[in-house]
Amino acid sequence: MTGRNKAGAILAVLTCPCHAAMAVILLAGTAVGSWLAAIQAYLYLGFTALFVAGLWIMVRRSAPACEIRRPAEPSDTERHEIV
Numbered sequence: 001m002t003g004r005n006k007a008g009a010i011l012a013v014l015t016c017p018c019h020a021a022m023a024v025i026l027l028a029g030t031a032v033g034s035w036l037a038a039i040q041a042y043l044y045l046g047f048t049a050l051f052v053a054g055l056w057i058m059v060r061r062s063a064p065a066c067e068i069r070r071p072a073e074p075s076d077t078e079r080h081e082i083v
Contacts, residue, residue, distance in 0.1 A: 008058035012058055013054075016051055017047045019047065
């Protein structure tokens with residue numbers, strides 16, 4: 001697993017939409033909690049978008065793993081030794 005995949009996993013864990021509801025409940029009675037309750041729909045939308053992006057980054061393969069490499073051509077000295 002690459003560093004980029006790990007970062008996607010961490011992003012997905014931290015922005016899981018269920019955590020938005022917990023944050024609103026834990027901060028209830030505070031100024032921040034009332035502000036979060038007022039923008040709760042946008043909060044869920046943002047957390048969901050970041051969660052999906054984190055999942056995509058986590059499961060995405062890196063480009064070098066998908067490449068099919070051709071066998072290297074023998075150099076001139078190797079051709080003469082084979083013949």
